[in-house]
Amino acid sequence: MMLFDKMKIKSQTTLEDETGKTLPAKLVFSLAINFLKNDLLDECHKQLADVLEEDDILWVLTVPAIWNDAAKQFMRETAEDAGIKRSKLMIALEPEAASLYCRYLPVQKGDADCSLASFKPGTKYIVLDAGGGTIDITVHQVIVDGNVRELHKASGGAWGGTMVDKAYEQFLVSVAGSAVVQKFKEDHMDDFIDLFRTFEVTKREISPEKSAKVTFRLPPSFTDTFLEITGGSIAKKISSTEFRDRISYLSGKLRVDANITLDFFQKSVDSIVRHISSLLQDSSVQPCEAILMVGGFSESKVLHNAIKDEFGRMMKIIISESPGLAVLKGAVIFGHRPSTISERICKYTYGVNTTHETTKWCIHPSTETSESDGRKRCRNVFDKHVTIGQSVKLEEEQEESISNPVSDTQTGIWKMIYASTSPNPYLVTEPGCIKIGEFEIPIPDTTLGRDRKFGTRFIFGGTEIAVKVEDKAIGEIHIYSIDFLE
Incomplete structure (x- = not known):
């Protein structure tokens, strides 16, 4: 997210971790890319008996379409720092990659009679790439040769799944207090990360159609930190908050009313729906036949239902198979056929x-x-x-x-x-x-x-x-x- 929505980016920009420590952003990014590169090479050597050389590979690095030219250059340079040659590196835009992947699929989840592969020339559709950080939205049209052209400049915002995570963290602050959450984060970073890993699984199951309470597991270190800071119990603290009738705590588990968990998504979902509604007012987008949902956050039932409730009457809503992998698989196709996206805005x-x-x-x-x-x-x-x-x-x-x-x-x-x-x-x-x-x-x-x-x-x-x-x-x-x- 450091690279999002900044027209000017410094080559020596630093990143700050959860504890306030800083490192050069290029170092962090290049180490991550280097790990992925070496992991692939190791796997290939195991399976292909060393017949594959590093120079045989064209690497495709995906970035959000709403990123600007400086952000793309920053990523290209970090990949080069990771040992990937400039001539062997290609930049792909994430919603475009996902769109290509879904063009090759005969069947999608969602409307049973709808598939991007069956779209005729002239068909317009929106690609909603809902990731962790950004929501990346593009409008595509199928053209005569089966290729795709962009109809509207890429747009979106910082309304992805991490916005829901932040809402959950604020909820924990309202239950336990900011001092407890901060101390827990500083002293038990592994457990803090694991807490949100667990939430990642749980939030995919939260649905407007379910009225049962949702269970969140808190690690023992969270309870210990609460006791250390306040001298009391979490259950007693809850009884004195606005949530006393809607939350219970027992044996390391928070049992939370479904309506409270839906509030975690409100700001994110409202921003996405409002932006798509605004986009549909543009004459170049009409008539739009479908919304293609890709990206890990698209697996959220809350987001899917909101999109379907708002736009399902006027167009088809399609969720790709394994939406979290659509960009990755589409990037492979883009590497082989970069000319498939023939026009951009x-x-x-x-x-x-x-x-x-x-x-x-x-x-x-x-x-x-x-x-x-x-x-x-x-x-x-x-x-x-x-x-x-x-x-x-x-x-x-x-x-x-x-x-x-x-x-x-x-x-x-x-x-x-x-x-x-x-x-x-x-x-x-x-x-x-x-x-x-x-x-x-x-x-x-x-x-x-x-x-x-x-x-x-x-x-x-x-x-x-x-x-x-x-x-x-x-x-x-x-x-x-x-x-x-x-």
Whole structure:
């Protein structure tokens, strides 16, 4: 979640654990990826008798579609730190991967007569990827060749299963007190983690259709911590709270009214339903035929029932087989067939910061002009390459933009990449514009001076942005990577 919803991410960002200790985020992520990589290699060597080399493998790293370019670069660099070569690494967007997986399945749970594999060209559907941290929502349409295109930019929020976990933790605080929960967390971290592992299983069984009390097991160390802090018993404390008629405690077990447990889900579920309702108001989404639910949180009966109650009358609700594995299995398909997602929607208006010579038609304020080599220039001009909401095809090159040095001795042209929520920004200094990255076009030979021209074309249709630069003087073409990290 450290990478969620931050336009600017520092390469040296640190993470803090439950006890307040910090480590570099890249170290934590790369160690996790390295463990998974080595585990797979060990398993392959056992089964394939060492015929598989590491260079034989294309690794697919999945990220939420609502993550920005800096977050994707951060994950790519951590994977490289884990020993995966750049040329052997592909980034996949999680709801897209899940959608691909379900396109290959003949049967899904949910509506018996509904399957993504049977959807005809033109069919529109929503992919609801409900994970632990984020809820990732995309809108797809089946096209003539069986491929899929994105119809609406990825959206969502931090409303995943961990929001339910936090509600449960707040419930424990209201029962035992914040001092007890904090002390328990500090002194018995293993039991604290195990407590939420157990809750993970229990919360999948919580359902609006069940009225029986729900049982939560508390480890002995929790009871001991309560006694140490308060000097009393949990049962006595409960009798003095607002829950006294709806909760009981006996032999390490909390017995809780079903209505209380449903409240754990309220904030998360309401946010998801409200967001989908808002999304359905967009004309590009209509008519929508189905909602495909994937991700571990989709196994929650509370979430499934809420989606079905709200939208089941107007469209089909499909839950994939093993929704928690849909992204993983879809990522494998994406690695073999990355062109299956043939069109995507731009989340921002992208452009570069440029300058041009001042003319009588310029509408620049005087504060945005400067003089160089006796020439007056307009600066901070937003040179737009693609517009927010625009559909871009895979490997499609945008219109070429010509650049040249502003001085005869210049040895490189720095391009500052900007993103804007406005469809037509004029200056990069306008509200809603933010610098997100940069790249350099090197000029090793300055013989031509200001007359040397470079053609820049952005390629936005993939999961990552690419830049194609042609040196017009010698005809050389290079693909440059953009640095999105601070």
